[in-house]
Amino acid sequence: MSSMKEQQLRKYGTVVMLFIFQVQIFGLDVDNRPTTEVCSTHTILPGPKGDEGEKGDRGEMGKPGKVGPKGPKGNKGVVGDVGDQGIIGKIGPIGGKGKFCPLCQGSCASRACTVCDCGRYRKVVGQLDINVARLKTSMKFVKNVIAGIRETDEKFYYIVKEEKSYREALTHCRIRGGMLAMPRDEATNAVIADYISKSGLFRVFIGLNDMEKEGHFVYADNTPLQNYSNWKEGEPRDTSGHEDCVEMLSTGEWNDSECHLTIYFICEFLKKRK
Ligand SMILES: *[C@@H]1O[C@H](CO)[C@@H](O)[C@H](O)[C@H]1NC(C)=O
Numbered sequence: 122m123s124s125m126k127e128q129q130l131r132k133y134g135t136v137v138m139l140f141i142f143q144v145q146i147f148g149l150d151v152d153n154r155p156t157t158e159v160c161s162t163h164t165i166l167p168g169p170k171g172d173e174g175e176k177g178d179r180g181e182m183g184k185p186g187k188v189g190p191k192g193p194k195g196n197k198g199v200v201g202d203v204g205d206q207g208i209i210g211k212i213g214p215i216g217g218k219g220k221f222c223p224l225c226q227g228s229c230a231s232r233a234c235t236v237c238d239c240g241r242y243r244k245v246v247g248q249l250d251i252n253v254a255r256l257k258t259s260m261k262f263v264k265n266v267i268a269g270i271r272e273t274d275e276k277f278y279y280i281v282k283e284e285k286s287y288r289e290a291l292t293h294c295r296i297r298g299g300m301l302a303m304p305r306d307e308a309t310n311a312v313i314a315d316y317i318s319k320s321g322l323f324r325v326f327i328g329l330n331d332m333e334k335e336g337h338f339v340y341a342d343n344t345p346l347q348n349y350s351n352w353k354e355g356e357p358r359d360t361s362g363h364e365d366c367v368e369m370l371s372t373g374e375w376n377d378s379e380c381h382l383t384i385y386f387i388c389e390f391l392k393k394r395k
């Protein structure tokens with residue numbers, strides 16, 4: 122089983138590189154994951170603020186309690202021996218040393234650092250969640266790509282089975298380092314047509330449109346049609362004036378269609394030049 126998979130993986134190394142590139146763009150950095158979740162649960166509620174006490178004898182160091190919520194800001198006191206350990210223990214971590222908070226390690230100027238900076242911690246966790254979600258989306262894309270893909274000497278082709286408008290489809294291909302497929306010769310057109318029909322589909326958007334100038338079709342990269350086209354008989358026929366985008370049918374024939382329709386589409390990716 123694995124040797125075939127490995128072969129595929131090697132074969133589509135380029136696409137996987139694209140994926141890795143994307144991971145870099147998105148700044149996914151799973152190594153950022155903090156190791157302890159000191160701030161995620163608060164089981165101890167803050168007690169009422171006590172009267173300011175006189176500086177007492179140094180008490181015994183109590184056991185560090187669970188990290189509690191930040192209490193009300195007290196009057197500025199002298200950094201020194203910790204007094205009244207009993208009351209402080211109820212309130213939470215105040216009275217302990219800086220090392221209670223992993224975020225403060227190394228970054229704290231003095232023993233005065235006793236309160237965990239949970240706001241910053243939550244922000245990191247929130248960003249992580251976003252990154253993980255993006256990573257999952259990318260993984261899904263790569264899995265699908267490896268499962269079904271076509272190629273010519275120069276390019277890979279991939280049908281994205283998500284219903285999107287022409288513009289959304291264009292963006293989808295672009296952010297993955299590709300383009301909506303632009304068949305410029307019969308051989309390529311045949312590869313795509315076969316791919317569509319073997320996938321059991323009837324039509325997909327390709328990278329061709331006349332949005333700029335009615336009847337003047339250009340590829341998605343703005344290059345004009347040259348000596349190849351494969352319009353279905355009677356097409357393009359835009360009587361309503363709304364059919365400015367192009368779909369390829371499973372026969373390989375082209376049909377001008379409405380850009381806002383949401384259908385599957387096909388991306389192309391340039392193979393790396395040697
Ligand atoms: C037209 O097609 C032929 C092959 O059929 C190709 O050699 C030629 O370069 C094409 N011309 C243009 C302008 O693309």
Ligand SMILES: *[C@@H]1O[C@H](CO)[C@@H](O)[C@H](O)[C@H]1NC(C)=O
Nearest residue numbers: 353364370376377378379382
């Ligand atoms: C061509 O596109 C138009 C507009 O979307 C549609 O009404 C027509 O059925 C299409 N033709 C074919 C053969 O699918």
